[in-house]
Structures are given as C-alpha cells and as structure tokens.
Amino acid sequence: MFWGSAFKPFIVPRFQRDQLMKTQLKTKRIWNFSAGPATMPPKVLAQLGDDLINVDSTGIGILEHSHRMPTFDRVLGDAIDSCRQLGEIPNDYEIIFVPGGATVQFSLIALNLIPDGATADYPDTEIWSAKAIIEARDAVPTATIAVPFEGKKFHYDHVPVAGEMIPTPGAAYMHYCSNNTVHGTRFHLPPTAAPGTPLVCDASSEIFGRPMDWKKHALVYAAGQKNFGVAGMCVIIAHKDVIRKPVRKLPSMFSYAAHLDAGSRINTPPTFAIHAAGLMFRWMIEQGGIREMEKRNNAKAALIYKEIDGSGGFYRGLSRLECRSAINVSFRLKNEDLDQKFAQEATDAELDGLIGHRDAGGIRASMYNAMPIEASKALAQFMRDFMRRNG
Ligand SMILES: *Cc1c(COP(=O)(O)O)cnc(C)c1O
Numbered sequence: 001m002f003w004g005s006a007f008k009p010f011i012v013p014r015f016q017r018d019q020l021m022k023t024q025l026k027t028k029r030i031w032n033f034s035a036g037p038a039t040m041p042p043k044v045l046a047q048l049g050d051d052l053i054n055v056d057s058t059g060i061g062i063l064e065h066s067h068r069m070p071t072f073d074r075v076l077g078d079a080i081d082s083c084r085q086l087g088e089i090p091n092d093y094e095i096i097f098v099p100g101g102a103t104v105q106f107s108l109i110a111l112n113l114i115p116d117g118a119t120a121d122y123p124d125t126e127i128w129s130a131k132a133i134i135e136a137r138d139a140v141p142t143a144t145i146a147v148p149f150e151g152k153k154f155h156y157d158h159v160p161v162a163g164e165m166i167p168t169p170g171a172a173y174m175h176y177c178s179n180n181t182v183h184g185t186r187f188h189l190p191p192t193a194a195p196g197t198p199l200v201c202d203a204s205s206e207i208f209g210r211p212m213d214w215k216k217h218a219l220v221y222a223a224g225q226k227n228f229g230v231a232g233m234c235v236i237i238a239h240k241d242v243i244r245k246p247v248r249k250l251p252s253m254f255s256y257a258a259h260l261d262a263g264s265r266i267n268t269p270p271t272f273a274i275h276a277a278g279l280m281f282r283w284m285i286e287q288g289g290i291r292e293m294e295k296r297n298n299a300k301a302a303l304i305y306k307e308i309d310g311s312g313g314f315y316r317g318l319s320r321l322e323c324r325s326a327i328n329v330s331f332r333l334k335n336e337d338l339d340q341k342f343a344q345e346a347t348d349a350e351l352d353g354l355i356g357h358r359d360a361g362g363i364r365a366s367m368y369n370a371m372p373i374e375a376s377k378a379l380a381q382f383m384r385d386f387m388r389r390n391g
Pocket residue numbers: 036100101102103104128177179180181202203204205223224232
C-alpha cells in the first residue's frame with residue numbers, strides 16, 4: 001500500500017529507535033588528534049577485532065596463542081618482513097621488537113652503547129631528549145653525557161642549525177630526537193655529529209612517516225603507539241655490528257644482542273602489539289608506502305600551517321618556520337583561556353585531543369601516518385570558524 005510503505009521508516013517503535021541510536025553511538029568515530037596513543041585505521045582495527053576471536057582460522061584468538069607456536073611464528077615473521085619492506089631497511093640492519101616504551105630505551109641505549117669513561121652527545125631539543133639525557137646519566141654514571149645544544153634556552157622553538165652545535169670529537173654516538181612531539185619541531189636532515197660518530201635516533205613520533213637515511217644511523221628506535229599501533233612495545237632497528245657487540249655484559253632483558261639472539265622472544269613478548277604492528281606495516285605498504293605517508297603528512301600539516309600563517313597572529317606557531325614538524329603542529333592563541341575555549345569547542349565539534357602537552361601549553365594537532373586528510377580539513381575549517389567568532 002502506498003501510504004503504508006511511504007511512512008514506514010517513520011513509525012519505528014521507540015525502543016527500536018533507542019536501540020539503533022545506541023548501536024550508532026557504539027560504532028561512531030570522531031577525529032582524534034591525540035599525541036599518543038593515537039588514531040588507527042578502521043580497517044586495521046576491524047581486522048584486530050576479528051583476530052581477537054580467531055586468527056588465521058585456527059579457532060584461537062591472537063591473545064590466546066602461544067608465542068612459541070607456528071601461528072605466532074607467522075605473525076612475528078610477517079611483522080619483521082613488512083617492517084623491513086615498509087621502512088626500506090637495508091639487510092645489514094637488524095630489526096627487533098622489545099617490551100617497554102621509548103622511555104625504557106633511554107636507559108637501554110646508554111647501557112648497550114656507551115663504554116665506561118666514554119662520551120655520548122645528546123642535543124636537547126625538547127622534553128623527550130631531556131629525559132633521555134637524565135636516564136642515560138643514571139644508566140651509565142661512569143660515562144659523560146654531553147649536551148652540545150641546549151634548546152631550552154630558546155623555549156625549544158628550533159633544532160640546532162649549522163654551526164650552532166659543536167659535537168664532541170670521538171663521541172660514542174650522538175643521540176637525537178628527529179621529530180619533537182611536544183613543540184612540533186623536527187630535523188629536516190639528520191644532525192652533523194663528529195667525524196666517525198654514528199647517530200642514534202628517537203623516531204617515536206615520525207617513524208615510517210618519511211624515508212630514513214639508514215647509513216648515518218647506528219640505531220633507530222620508536223614506540224608503537226603513535227605510528228604503528230600499540231603502547232608498551234618498541235621497534236629497534238640497528239646496524240648488525242652495533243647490536244651484536246654490546247659494550248658491557250648485561251642482564252638478558254636489557255641486552256639488545258640477547259633480544260636479537262632470541263628472535264625477540266627471550267620471554268613472552270607483547271604478542272598483541274607485535275600483531276598490531278604487522279597489520280599497520282602492511283596497511284602502510286598497501287597505502288603506497290613510506291613516500292606516500294610522507295606526501296600525506298606534508299599535505300595534512302600544510303593545511304594547518306596555512307591557517308596559522310594566514311591568521312594575522314590570531315594563531316601563533318611554537319616552532320620556527322624552517323624546522324616545523326609535518327606530524328605534530330603546535331600553536332597558541334592569545335591567552336590560555338582562549339586555548340581552553342578552542343580545545344573545548346573543538347571537542348564539541350568532534351575534533352578531539354587538541355589540548356597541548358602540559359610542558360608547552362597551547363594547542364597541538366598530532367597527525368600521524370594513520371590520520372586521514374579529511375581530519376586536517378575539518379580542523380582547518382574549524383580554525384577559520386573559531387577565528388571568525390573570536391578574532
Ligand atoms: C611519545 C614519545 C616518547 C615516550 O614514549 P613511551 O612509549 O611513553 O615511553 C619518547 N620519545 C618521543 C619522541 C615520543 O614522541
């Protein structure tokens with residue numbers, strides 16, 4: 001009947017409508033600009049959901065598989081292979097997954113790489129590199145942790161430019177943070193260490209977001225929760241000679257060489273995090289790989305910088321122009337009240353996670369590899385509207 005069918009959608013009983021809304025709320029997603037843990041692609045999340053119940057048609061979920069059995073052999077093998085492929089990592093570099101976040105590596109790197117009495121260079125470009133300095137000093141009190149650049153003097157608004165940093169000759173390595181997550185600065189090119197001194201890089205906030213010059217690096221590390229999945233695990237990518245020759249005898253869980261020898265399985269590894277990483281690497285490869293990630297990240301950041309630069313000072317970036325991050329865009333409004341108002345209204349407009357780090361204040365938009373450009377477009381539009389209402 002004509003009337004009956006035309007009006008049918010409008011006479012859904014109330015309890016059914018409530019049910020429908022509940023289901024929609026449960027599956028609805030908003031734009032999440034959180035600095036980490038950070039947004040992940042819905043496709044990967046859906047696969048992880050399926051794999052919780054039953055992975056590889058084994059009838060057993062990923063959380064429940066033994067880490068010594070063939071299914072997990074497959075998961076771990078795929079994660080390492082796809083990591084190498086995605087990162088374009090040369091064969092003389094080893095890849096291991098280790099438990100604990102990036103903060104754990106601040107100590108382990110020093111323990112594995114600085115001999116007693118030696119010096120390592122640690123330019124200080126932000127709280128993460130500053131924390132790395134403190135932890136390295138505590139880990140190897142017999143070594144010297146030199147700080148050839150003190151960014152704090154400049155409110156961390158830039159990374160060292162040529163001539164601004166004098167590296168220590170003969171340093172065991174230079175540790176640096178390639179992308180500074182809080183203030184939103186980055187090294188466009190790796191820093192210049194003393195001749196013969198290799199680089200060690202904390203790439204936690206930008207790994208696989210742009211190609212890496214592996215040959216200059218002894219070791220690169222990153223935590224998972226920003227660009228490749230789950231918190232509590234790191235990937236370590238290190239030259240085989242560096243990782244195979246720890247400078248001192250260490251307990252096995254502290255030794256990168258021991259992790260390598262055991263194939264990232266000294267004990268029960270973070271199996272779920274490794275599986276998530278494997279799916280994330282595969283997803284990034286499918287999307288077009290690291291160069292595509294770089295292109296997208298540049299485009300996403302450019303949309304926000306355009307609003308900052310075109311705002312006549314309403315929005316003020318925290319980073320000097322020449323070292324702006326393509327991942328974390330940090331800026332400030334006229335005062336803290338307006339920062340708060342911006343973050344609150346953005347959340348109401350379904351743009352979440354924009355309040356800046358407590359050390360820097362202001363607003364921070366973190367747009368890691370999994371963040372689609374639509375989110376940046378929505379934020380740019382919101383910035384324009386907010387300025388119209390409050391400028
Ligand atoms: C997030 C972050 C860290 C800290 O990682 P945890 O896993 O929380 O220890 C370290 N360095 C950088 C550059 C980061 O962005």
